[in-house]
Amino acid sequence: MRRFVVIGQRARGSPDFLLGDVPGTSGRLDVLLRCVRAGLLVSHGLRRDTVVYLVLLGAPEAPRVLRFDGAAAKYLRPDERSMAVTAQKALAMEAPAGEGFVTVRPGVGLASGGLDAVLGDLGPGERVLLDEGGEDLRGVELDPNDGVFFVGDHIGFDDATRGLLARCCAKRLSVGPLSLQSDDVVAIVANELDRRSLTTSGRSAAP
């Protein structure tokens, strides 16, 4: 299973944002929603082997985590407004603290907690910190069908998060010479993994 964990330093864990102004009222949840599209959607299809976690660290109900699971997701549309509607409906639900993820819509889970809730849910798989100063992804050995990739938002990681991730990640990798928007980072990583997992004769047998 491929997993992307996107950390929103200010993205609100509550549904009280305006669909007509998501960037201005949600703590830039739009940045994170674009990562869901990039991670899960291909042309006319879903990546069934991918999960995207959005870690929402912005007040007032934070920290909370939204989990989008390609294996179970339905009706996921690529446009940002549809993604925002889905997130808003999910964030209106309850998720008792300490009980992990509650399924609030097909393929969409909600948990109370921050990175701790994600780390408790991830299971095995190599952890990779995607960071602009890291080693170039292309030259590094990776399991293309199993791994966890941590991505920052438009602000990047704060010191506490970076410290925690430095301890739990085996590798620190970058996707190229420029600092890119988070969803482009996700798209480029997914493409690199596709290239390694798919043969010219078709999709590999991996999940």
Place this chain on the structure above:
Amino acid sequence: MRRFVVIGQRARGSPDFLLGDVPGTSGRLDVLLRCVRAGLLVSHGLRRDTVVYLVLLGAPEAPRVLRFDGAAAKYLRPDERSMAVTAQKALAMEAPAGEGFVTVRPGVGLASGGLDAVLGDLGPGERVLLDEGGEDLRGVELDPNDGVFFVGDHIGFDDATRGLLARCCAKRLSVGPLSLQSDDVVAIVANELDRRSLTTSGRSAAP
């Protein structure tokens, strides 16, 4: 100059779409707007060396072309709604047939006509057709600072467009083993060009 030309088979050349339902009312202009973000925006900045053309072939006012020029663009925000507002304002303007591009906002031009209007505006630079059956981009020589990349929308190219592009493009390239959404294709091509044009010591002297 890097140029991306995104062809919207049904994207409307008129401003009469709803900001609250861009996918359902604009002929999927949302697909094209996401390509503008992927082509022009990096983390906290604009790609000044890139131009994105959106070819709008959907009735009633089509064909028309929107041109987003990174060298002159201002106030371009990454969220889809902001992009749609910019496009809607631009499409409300007039562009006399046969007179090329009219600047309707900083860095945003509008022309009457379809691919012909784009071809008349492009100037020199190798033409590349991005197509899922093409040769892998990574193995092919390209000028990373100058080139024109034609991208399809969610429908792909119709036969007439494909025929025209086959005649004017020197190369037919793909970005990987899966058929991806158009904006991810743009992001992956831009990343490949960045890798070739930027050295580890910093940005090259190229424009």
